[in-house]
Amino acid sequence: MSYFGHWEMRDGLPVFLYTTDPRLDAATEWQPFPPDDLVARRHWLLVGNRHLQLYIANDGGIGIFEESHGLHWMTAPDAEPTGISIIDETDGTRWGTGAQYWVEDTPQRVFHPTSYTVATQHRGLHIERSILCPEGSVPWVLIRVRLHAVDAPRVVRHVEQWAIQPQALNMGDMEFIEPVGDLQLQQLDRHGVVTQTVEPSTAPLEIFSEVHLQANETKELWFRFGVLTPYPMVDPPAKFWELNLEMVKQRLPRAAVPDLPHTEYEIAWHGALLTGGACEDIILGGYTLNQSSAYTFIMGMNATARDVLQHALPLIYTEPDLALGALRNTCSWASPEGEIPWALDGKKQPIRDKHQYSDQNLYTLWVATEYAAVTGDLAAFETPVAYHAIYNEPPAILRAHLRRQFRYFANHIGRGVNGHVNILDSDWNGSLVDTVEGLTKAQFVVNGESVLNSAIAAWVLPRFAALCDRIKEDKVATEARQLGEVLRQKVAEAWNGRWFNRAYVGDTVIGGQDKLWLDVQAWAILCGASDEKQSRVLFKTIDEHLRKDSPLGARVCYPYDSNDVQGEGKNGGIWYAVNMTLIWAAAHIDPDLAWDEWQRMSLTQHAKTYPTIWEGTLSGPDAYNAPESTRPGRTWGHEEGGMQAFPVNNLHSHAQPLLAYLRLIGIEPTINGGLKIGKGNWQSRNLMLNVDGHGTLTTRGQVRLETEHGIVEDVKGHLEW
16 A cells, blocks of 8 residues: 555565655655755655664665664665665676666665565676674675576676664754774674674675576575674574574564554554564663654753653563663662663663653553563562663662652642643643643643543553562552542543543633543543443543544544644644553453454554555654644654654554554453453464464463463463363
């Protein structure tokens, strides 16, 4: 359906064949910075392993990014593609895999879960260049070049070329730096023996190979690029390549829905892009799971902790060690008092002076709770987690971090005069104060209360209390249950006859009968504050006002603020994180609506609706513009560029469809610390579920499962039901 190419399944893995030529087709043009006249034709994506991300573009170019020590380009994508093959012919002709060297037909480009291929030809000589991110925390890439002479002998010189411009990103600034680690380019023979090594210099790194081909003969060249020492490659390159692809196939989640055939490739694809955004953190420990997109590559920060933790949730069901690593990493952001800064800058320093978010502790408690419910790994809560070096504080065990964060939420963030959780600078919606005329930021900070925070807490805290029962935090368990119940009752009181109020500032009601805010509604249902009659009225209203004529999903509010750009961002945009909870709540009340909303969230739906928009084809932003926007199907922007400046690889566009799917098939934590499991097709390394409700789960400790075929409890290991 996409203008740019189509999906295939190859060897059990989803791939996208990109066929459009950016040199020739004006339809590839788009505006990275909406207010400007600047247009671009480069479309890109990032795939990765647990150490680096490979920036792959439709012009054949490559960039390599990593954040083990900070936000760094090992080699940044430039105006002209690099990380390419160049062919020098005996008659002086020069051609290759980068767009500046394309000479004949449009090359085929294949986007793969962990690799990228460019194939082109000239006068009967074919070249296929593939680049692979090896599995695990490996700081280098492997390159395979295949040359094939069709009908006549050929003698050519192959040039492996990388332009090295290491750069650091930090809060909107970019500076050239020394390489992080010893970058090298190596050539390998077919046995894996190094035959040439090139160190960085001011000129591009290049390795030259004279290749003699008989008619109908194919030869392979192999290279490695990145931080190569001390990371050897034990197997011959061809075997190494195949082993890595098999490992990818084994670890990616699988699902199938008969009426939605795209589920087969989208679930696996989302799993790959989500894990490809992780990076081993040498400074703080664990793994970063950066929101990425414009927040990282334009704004130069890791923001926010809430987002990192939301991305970790579906990984509990696919790669639980990575989810735990992200939880531990984010706990290390927090102060010893339990305050989580809203972001880290490009040098991994906490940013505490710009915003005071009031909801971030809730997501830490949520991830910890769901991790324990799925894995039974209570030992993880007894292991030390370091604090950031700026606090000069010794490590504390994970459950101590959680205790301090709960107390910070309960006592420091606290509740206001209306009984709801204080909003401070903001909750999820940092623009909420701007929607109410006459309210100042100071009034909002001092007197604002968030019904959204109260509803999330009313769902999280009873489940966190059940975890505390298991990890011997009895006092915290009692406090969490009591606070959770109080907040559930307060949320129930926020029903205004049409929907739930959004917030309060003293006597002022935000999101009363004059404005419906979607973000709080699903949580009010999930936490038990909405009875069945209210819930059905609510979904009817949401369907009529927020979902109507919106092909990508429900808008975040109704009606729009007339003083702001309509249908974009927090003024009616379509947000992955919000619509995930809508799908989850609807699965309990209106399953047909839930499945329809999940379908609208899909890449397939975006390509069908907006086939000539690249963002949304393979990856997306955190929010799309609604039909009422002047740029529907794209994403929010402003004078500095906003999300539209880097509108792909926001991890919400991959994490939320995965988590929403799991909720659709009835998988979620219970209030007693167990895990409810429904019916549906799902397969990952630790969980398998069938449409008849039978399945298996591999755990590290004892769990309690509420399945369609009865309760399974006080067991561990490989469980079947």
